[in-house]
Amino acid sequence: MSIGGGSDAVAVATARMVRSFIDYARWPIRREPMTICVVGTPSHASRLDELTLIDGRRVAARAVTPASLAASGCDVAYFGRVDPAAMRQALIAVRGKGVLTVAENDPQCRSQAMFCLRQDRASLAFAVNIDAISRSGLRIDPRVLRIADGAST
Amino acid sequence: MTRRASPEGLPTLRQHLAQVHLRLILFAVTLAAASLLVSGVLVTRNYAQRNLDLIANTVGYTVEPAIVFGDPQAAREGIVSVADVSTVDRVELRDRAGKLFMEWSHPRAGLHSGLERMTNKLLWAKPSIHAVRHSGEIIGEVRVYGNSEGILRYALSGAIIALACLGLTVMATRILARRLQQEVIAPLSQLAEVSQSVRAERAFHRRLPPSGIAEIDQFGRDFNALLAEIEGWHQGLTSENAELARRATHDPLTGLGNRVLFEQTLAEAAAVSVRSGTSFAVVYLDADNFKQINDLHGHDGGDAALAAMAERLRTAIRQGDQAFRLGGDEFAVVVPALTSPDQVESVKSRIEQAMERPFLLPNGAYAVAELSAGIAVFPDDGKSPEALLRRADKEMYREKTRRRAASRGVSNA
Numbered sequence: 427m428s429i430g431g432g433s434d435a436v437a438v439a440t441a442r443m444v445r446s447f448i449d450y451a452r453w454p455i456r457r458e459p460m461t462i463c464v465v466g467t468p469s470h471a472s473r474l475d476e477l478t479l480i481d482g483r484r485v486a487a488r489a490v491t492p493a494s495l496a497a498s499g500c501d502v503a504y505f506g507r508v509d510p511a512a513m514r515q516a517l518i519a520v521r522g523k524g525v526l527t528v529a530e531n532d533p534q535c536r537s538q539a540m541f542c543l544r545q546d547r548a549s550l551a552f553a554v555n556i557d558a559i560s561r562s563g564l565r566i567d568p569r570v571l572r573i574a575d576g577a578s579t
Numbered sequence: 580m581t582r583r584a585s586p587e588g589l590p591t592l593r594q595h596l597a598q599v600h601l602r603l604i605l606f607a608v609t610l611a612a613a614s615l616l617v618s619g620v621l622v623t624r625n626y627a628q629r630n631l632d633l634i635a636n637t638v639g640y641t642v643e644p645a646i647v648f649g650d651p652q653a654a655r656e657g658i659v660s661v662a663d664v665s666t667v668d669r670v671e672l673r674d675r676a677g678k679l680f681m682e683w684s685h686p687r688a689g690l691h692s693g694l695e696r697m698t699n700k701l702l703w704a705k706p707s708i709h710a711v712r713h714s715g716e717i718i719g720e721v722r723v724y725g726n727s728e729g730i731l732r733y734a735l736s737g738a739i740i741a742l743a744c745l746g747l748t749v750m751a752t753r754i755l756a757r758r759l760q761q762e763v764i765a766p767l768s769q770l771a772e773v774s775q776s777v778r779a780e781r782a783f784h785r786r787l788p789p790s791g792i793a794e795i796d797q798f799g800r801d802f803n804a805l806l807a808e809i810e811g812w813h814q815g816l817t818s819e820n821a822e823l824a825r826r827a828t829h830d831p832l833t834g835l836g837n838r839v840l841f842e843q844t845l846a847e848a849a850a851v852s853v854r855s856g857t858s859f860a861v862v863y864l865d866a867d868n869f870k871q872i873n874d875l876h877g878h879d880g881g882d883a884a885l886a887a888m889a890e891r892l893r894t895a896i897r898q899g900d901q902a903f904r905l906g907g908d909e910f911a912v913v914v915p916a917l918t919s920p921d922q923v924e925s926v927k928s929r930i931e932q933a934m935e936r937p938f939l940l941p942n943g944a945y946a947v948a949e950l951s952a953g954i955a956v957f958p959d960d961g962k963s964p965e966a967l968l969r970r971a972d973k974e975m976y977r978e979k980t981r982r983r984a985a986s987r988g989v990s991n992a
Contacts (some may be wrong), residue, residue, distance in 0.1 A: 427650060429650065443648065448715065448809050449647060449713065450647070480714045481714050481715075537855070549649075567644065569643065569644040572653065572656075573644055573645055
């Protein structure tokens, strides 16, 4: 996904990518509106609150602490800059509970986040953690996995 | 059987048949090959069209996330994973606004010829189009352009097979023509040969062999029957002619050659003698007492006497000598290839000896023929048949006179 011009171009691209993740994921229960919880200090999450899904559902974003994530009832968790230990604990806490997890700042995808953003100067890409996806309690369209960096092609 | 055209320049039956067969088979094979080829191309194109639709569909499904994520590279990989087959020439991916998102062409070597490009345009004028949907919403469009390489290959191999079939059938035509020649033309040429030899050599004994084909066999039997009839007529005519010829040159009473044959024989003998330098003799005979026998025993008696004389004459001469009745009571013998005058003298004495015995007449009486003979030898006594005859006649009269004088002397004594 290329990053366009403008001061918040990266934020726009990030929002589009997160929206695409949501589009290709299936929750056990369909909820409206969807809730994105932003954990820690994000760099490009400014546009997440304005998302509208392709089926017309709106998406609301709010900030939560890592400790309160599991109890916040979020559908999506977006991790900004956050203490790795706290992040791991939060991720383990939401495992199997139907929360789509995206890490903004983990290009190697070593945390247990399902999707990890990768950004270079011109484009935005992502990696996946297959183990995390399989334990997430969500159904992710396998075609998305093929698009991920490092996916076997 | 020659393959050449007949002397008149008309095509032979075999050429005719072979030509007709060839045309028929060429027509049939071309028709079959063309219809098979056309229907095959149409069916193949139909299947290829469905295949393209399927590929467009699959490409659409595969690249849908790539469009959503805005990842042309992933889209390209998706296209390659599905559309990298020989029936696809080009795949276009357009986004919702119709802008080209990704384009992929099948990598082909020099095989991508002008012919292929032309047939591509002809057969796949329109691409197979499939809309890419994401959650029911159209987010883009796939266009798959077909490639005619497979169809071209099919058409080419079909054409080659058709050509091979044509070659085979042309060969089969020749074999067929040869068989036809054996079954139809050979009997016909035999017929021509037989009728020609009948006409030229009067070979009426010739017959056509039986044929394996009913019509020709029937024809051959009719022809043979006709030949048998002609042969019968011809034989009758020949024997009649021979009888007529014999009658013309033979004396009916005695069966000896007549004067005509005698003159012919004499002329031939003279010619042979002149050519070969040999000699021959004529013995002229005359019955002295024929008139008396006739007067005494009637004409039947005279005829019987003449027949008896002829019979004795015939037995007395050697093989090769020829006896003739020249008319009335005159006879002649031609003695050919004389090596010494004694030979003819011995012939003469044997004749006289044969005549000494009396013969029985129809009325039961016996009579003795009294013959006077004169000899003339060619060429000593005459160089022409006429001169020879005159000399023999003279000799004969001299002897007749002498015999009369002798018999008178005996009766006087």
